[in-house]
Amino acid sequence: MIANLRALRIVSLVLLAVSTIASAPAAQTVGHDETVRSVRRMLERLPYYGVFDFVAFSVEGSTVKLAGYGFQERLKTDAEMAARRAPGVAEVSNRIEILPTSPNDDRIRWATFYRIYTDDFLSRYAPGGAYAVVRELRDEQRFPGMQPVGTYPIHIVVKNGRTMLLGVVDNAVDRQIAEVRAREVTGVFDVENGLTLAKSTRD
Numbered sequence: 001m002i003a004n005l006r007a008l009r010i011v012s013l014v015l016l017a018v019s020t021i022a023s024a025p026a027a028q029t030v031g032h033d034e035t036v037r038s039v040r041r042m043l044e045r046l047p048y049y050g051v052f053d054f055v056a057f058s059v060e061g062s063t064v065k066l067a068g069y070g071f072q073e074r075l076k077t078d079a080e081m082a083a084r085r086a087p088g089v090a091e092v093s094n095r096i097e098i099l100p101t102s103p104n105d106d107r108i109r110w111a112t113f114y115r116i117y118t119d120d121f122l123s124r125y126a127p128g129g130a131y132a133v134v135r136e137l138r139d140e141q142r143f144p145g146m147q148p149v150g151t152y153p154i155h156i157v158v159k160n161g162r163t164m165l166l167g168v169v170d171n172a173v174d175r176q177i178a179e180v181r182a183r184e185v186t187g188v189f190d191v192e193n194g195l196t197l198a199k200s201t202r203d
Contacts, residue, residue, distance in 0.1 A: 032088075034088065035059050035086060035088035035089060036059050038087050038088070038089075040057075042083060042085055042086050043057065043079060043082055046078050046082055047149070048149060049149060050071065050148050050150070051148045051149075051150075051154075051156055052099075052109050052155070052156055053070050053072075053155065053157075054069050054164075055075070055096060056068050059089075062090035063089075063090065064086070064092045065095070066080065066094045068096050068097070069097050070097070070098045072147075073098050075096065076094060076096040079096060100159065104161060105159065107187070108187060109147075110137065110140060111186075113136075113137075113148065114137060115181040115185060116154055116156070116178050116181045117130065118130045118133050118134070119177060119181055127152070133148075152167075153167045153168050153169060154166075154169065154178055154195065161189045162188070162190045162191075163188055163192070165178055165179060165192070165195050166195065168195065168198050169196075171197060172197060175195045175197065178193070178195060
C-alpha cells in the first residue's frame with residue numbers, strides 16, 4: 001500500500017512538472033503592443049543617447065529591427081543589448097550606422113545645435129531652455145567628444161558635411177525654422193529635413 005502511494009505521488013509530481021513546462025510558453029507570451037512599449041522604454045533609458053544620435057525601431061513578431069545613426073560607436077552595441085532585454089524579443093536585427101569621425105562634422109553639429117536650440121521659437125524644445133544649451137557648449141569645450149544627452153526632439157545627424165534633421169516638432173512653422181537655422185551653418189553641403197509633426201505621429 002505504501003509502495004503504491006509512493007508510486008502514485010511520483011507520477012503526480014512528474015505530471016505536475018510536465019504540465020508546468022508545457023504551460024510556461026503560454027504564460028510568457030507577450031503582446032505586440034507591450035513589446036513595442038518595452039523596447040521604446042529600453043532605448044529611451046540608454047545613458048549616452050543624445051541629440052547627435054537617432055535610433056528608430058520596428059517590431060515584427062519576436063524580432064526587433066534597429067536603424068538610425070550613432071555619434072559614438074558604443075550606441076550600436078548598447079541599443080542592441082537594451083532591445084534584447086525587452087519582453088517578447090528573441091532576435092535583433094541591428095542596422096544602426098556609426099557616423100565617421102570628422103572634426104568638420106563635429107563643428108557643424110555643434111553650430112547647428114546652437115542655432116536651433118537657442119532660436120527664439122525653438123529654444124522651448126531644449127531641456128532647460130537656451131541657458132542649458134550654452135552650458136552644454138561650455139562643457140564640450142572642457143570635454144571634447146561629448147554630446148548633449150537627454151530628451152531633444154530635434155536630432156542633428158551630420159555625415160560628410162551633410163545634415164539630417166530627424167525627430168518630431170509641434171508644427172510646420174517650427175519644422176521650417178529648424179531647416180533654415182541648419183542651412184545657416186557655414187560649410188554645410190546639404191540639409192535634409194526629416195522632421196515630422198506631432199499631430200501626424202499621433203494619427
